[in-house]
Amino acid sequence: MNASKPILDVRGLRTEFRKSRKTWFPVVNDVDFHVSAGETLAIVGESGCGKSMLAHSLLQLLPKRISRLAAGDIWLEGRNIAKLSEEQMRAVRGKDISMVFQEPMTSLNPLMKVGQQIAESIIEHEGCSHDEARRRSVALMDLVGIPEPAVRAGQYPFELSGGMRQRIVIAIALACRPKVLIADEPTTALDVTIQAQVLELIDRLKTEIGMGVILITHDLGVVAEWAQRVMVMYAGRKVEEADVETFFSGPKHPYSAALLASVPRPDAIINGGRVEPLTEITGTVPPMDQLGPGCSFADRCERSADICLAQQPQIEMLSNGARVACLRAGENA
Amino acid sequence: MSEHPLLTVRNLVKYHHTPNGRVHAVDHIDLDLHRGETLGLVGESGCGKSTLGRTLIRLHEPDSGEIIHHGTDITHLSRAQMRPFRRNLQIVFQDPFASLNPRRTIRQILSEPFSIHGVGSRIEQPSMVELLIAKVGLHPSFADRFPHELSGGQRQRIAIARAIALEPSTVICDEPVSALDVSVQAQIINLLRRLQDDIGVSYIFISHDLSVIGYLADRIAVMYLGEIVEIAPKAQLWNTPLHPYTQALFSAIAVPEPPSVARNNRVGIKGDIPSPINPPGGCRFRTRCPVAMPICSEASPKLLEAGGGAKVACHLVNGTNTVS
Numbered sequence: 230m231n232a233s234k235p236i237l238d239v240r241g242l243r244t245e246f247r248k249s250r251k252t253w254f255p256v257v258n259d260v261d262f263h264v265s266a267g268e269t270l271a272i273v274g275e276s277g278c279g280k281s282m283l284a285h286s287l288l289q290l291l292p293k294r295i296s297r298l299a300a301g302d303i304w305l306e307g308r309n310i311a312k313l314s315e316e317q318m319r320a321v322r323g324k325d326i327s328m329v330f331q332e333p334m335t336s337l338n339p340l341m342k343v344g345q346q347i348a349e350s351i352i353e354h355e356g357c358s359h360d361e362a363r364r365r366s367v368a369l370m371d372l373v374g375i376p377e378p379a380v381r382a383g384q385y386p387f388e389l390s391g392g393m394r395q396r397i398v399i400a401i402a403l404a405c406r407p408k409v410l411i412a413d414e415p416t417t418a419l420d421v422t423i424q425a426q427v428l429e430l431i432d433r434l435k436t437e438i439g440m441g442v443i444l445i446t447h448d449l450g451v452v453a454e455w456a457q458r459v460m461v462m463y464a465g466r467k468v469e470e471a472d473v474e475t476f477f478s479g480p481k482h483p484y485s486a487a488l489l490a491s492v493p494r495p496d497a498i499i500n501g502g503r504v505e506p507l508t509e510i511t512g513t514v515p516p517m518d519q520l521g522p523g524c525s526f527a528d529r530c531e532r533s534a535d536i537c538l539a540q541q542p543q544i545e546m547l548s549n550g551a552r553v554a555c556l557r558a559g560e561n562a
Numbered sequence: 563m564s565e566h567p568l569l570t571v572r573n574l575v576k577y578h579h580t581p582n583g584r585v586h587a588v589d590h591i592d593l594d595l596h597r598g599e600t601l602g603l604v605g606e607s608g609c610g611k612s613t614l615g616r617t618l619i620r621l622h623e624p625d626s627g628e629i630i631h632h633g634t635d636i637t638h639l640s641r642a643q644m645r646p647f648r649r650n651l652q653i654v655f656q657d658p659f660a661s662l663n664p665r666r667t668i669r670q671i672l673s674e675p676f677s678i679h680g681v682g683s684r685i686e687q688p689s690m691v692e693l694l695i696a697k698v699g700l701h702p703s704f705a706d707r708f709p710h711e712l713s714g715g716q717r718q719r720i721a722i723a724r725a726i727a728l729e730p731s732t733v734i735c736d737e738p739v740s741a742l743d744v745s746v747q748a749q750i751i752n753l754l755r756r757l758q759d760d761i762g763v764s765y766i767f768i769s770h771d772l773s774v775i776g777y778l779a780d781r782i783a784v785m786y787l788g789e790i791v792e793i794a795p796k797a798q799l800w801n802t803p804l805h806p807y808t809q810a811l812f813s814a815i816a817v818p819e820p821p822s823v824a825r826n827n828r829v830g831i832k833g834d835i836p837s838p839i840n841p842p843g844g845c846r847f848r849t850r851c852p853v854a855m856p857i858c859s860e861a862s863p864k865l866l867e868a869g870g871g872a873k874v875a876c877h878l879v880n881g882t883n884t885v886s
Contacts, residue, residue: 275743275744275745276743376833390834390835391607392834393834420606420607420770420835421606421770421771421772421811421814421815422606422810422811422814422831423606423834424814425814425816425828425830426830429830447743447744448816449744449818450773450815450816450817450818451816452818453816453817453818453819453820453821454816454817454821455816473820473821474820474821474822476820477818477819477820477821478820487745488744488745489818491744491745491747491748492744492748492773492818493748493751493773493774493776493777493778494773494777494817494818495772495773495775495776495777495796495800496776496800496817498776498777499776499796499797499800499801504755504777506752506755506756507748507751507752507777508748509745509748509749509752510745510748513713513715513746
């Protein structure tokens with residue numbers, strides 16, 4: 230097999246939230262994607278586009294009372310985890326699929342020593358002795374680059390810096406060598422030099438453990454540097470998917486293109502260019518319970534035509550290899 | 563530069579006193595801000611950039627040093643004496659959810675600067691407010707809404723409107739776009755630039771985001787643990803950063819370019835920022851510096867001219883440029 234088989238293969242995923250007693254609306258709509266071992270897939274989009282909803286759906290972390298997995302399959306190495314019960318899911322979370330959240334202070338227990346928090350996951354999933362778990366958690370802290378791990382293991386989260394805390398969160402996520410790591414804005418709360426350290430760490434461990442990484446971010450610079458493939462989401466749908474080289478050479482969906490053009494690029498100015506105004510996307514992401522029948526980006530799109538308001542675009546493969554959901558992407562861009 | 567600077571800061575010191583000791587937030591800083599320019603202030607969290615911004619307009623009281631505005635020393639003015647100067651010294655904060663009073667309408671919020679400084683009569687003020695709202699790109703009908711009815715980007719526009727209401731000479735922008743999505747961030751950045759062209763305001767733009775700073779600033783000052791380690795015109799700093807910290811900071815920027823064209827010469831720096839309560843002696847960056855020398859732990863480097871309008875505080879750079 231030259232193209233390595235995906236570890237995680239998501240087909241037609243649709244997650245819905247309750248609007249009233251009998252009506253539901255989608256927050257993740259007909260999303261397909263896959264991740265292979267040793268690969269990083271970046272999921273990008275603005276707040277409210279559904280990227281965190283997607284991540285939470287994969288692990289069935291959304292509240293059952295107001296949300297449901299309405300359709301789709303989540304194949305994890307040949308097993309459809311979309312069909313698992315809560316009890317079966319508990320064995321998957323943290324073992325086969327782990328998640329790193331944005332804010333390291335709120336995802337750690339402030340009253341528990343960090344070493345214990347790592348050991349907890351190992352004991353839960355592998356049922357080993359406390360001594361063994363303690364030994365392994367110190368080794369994990371060493372792996373994620375925490376100096377003096379044996380000393381640090383006995384400290385509480387408040388005694389560590391933001392970067393160190395995020396390393397602990399990563400150590401917990403990696404404790405059982407998961408097949409897939411979901412990192413939801415893992416560096417947004419961190420400084421730029423620490424951000425580089427943490428992303429480098431995730432990248433190195435990805436290769437060492439051979440896991441697939443889903444990196445959720447709004448920072449396109451981070452995507453270009455650390456991911457192999459990128460998927461852009463808008464209003465709960467996938468609008469573009471491509472390898473990073475293709476994507477950053479020229480995104481084909483008008484939303485992706487506008488997103489990329491709105492990032493300030495000092496390099497161009499410094500090398501003698503004029504300071505052009507940044508591209509703005511007018512308006513805001515529409516509320517997901519008020520979407521029309523057509524393309525949900527149409528009313529903010531520069532290229533929209535009448536047909537865009539009436540017809541939902543399907544994902545199609547373009548000549549450059551990108552998959553794009555836009556009725557007008559095939560026309561000369 | 564022959565022109566009188568708008569704002570001059572000499573030897574400014576601000577320590578925060580905590581139960582654990584003194585936080586060296588702003589430690590002997592010198593700075594000039596010129597008319598119509600944007601000075602970018604960049605550094606990691608805890609480097610003192612926000613404290614510096616707030617001390618400049620005396621939202622924090624400086625411990626020592628002087629702040630000279632339009633030739634007047636405003637360091638020790640009383641609240642009442644400060645008032646006429648406040649017209650010219652405004653600030654926009656990071657979080658537009660916290661900086662607007664939730665119980666007041668936009669009209670009340672934006673009338674306040676006019677009322678406090680006695681600008682316009684009661685009859686004139688409503689139309690002045692609506693003009694102001696239009697100036698920041700919103701529809702005048704927003705005047706009768708409350709902040710909670712506005713999106714983050716719209717609130718930040720209102721916060722900017724309040725700051726520019728009296729056409730100040732200086733606005734401190736303290737991470738004004740950090741809480742916003744990238745497309746909204748672009749709107750606010752464009753707005754700030756347009757207003758600068760219109761009313762000739764000078765900005766001190768505080769951010770941890772180097773791309774935003776690089777896009778907006780004319781000059782950039784890099785802060786580390788309460789000190790300025792390098793200050794230079796933007797192009798100079800971008801193309802030839804001299805201080806090892808600046809080099810590391812700039813090489814850590816992730817650029818949204820295809821991997822085949824992106825530059826990749828990362829100068830990694832190890833570890834975290836030391837505590838500003840007990841900063842390392844000598845050069846404060848030496849504990850993380852890849853090229854630290856014995857002298858760096860003995861003497862603290864001075865911010866000296868390094869050619870091309872740049873000033874750098876580094877023994878390595880200053881040692882090779884002894885005569886300037």
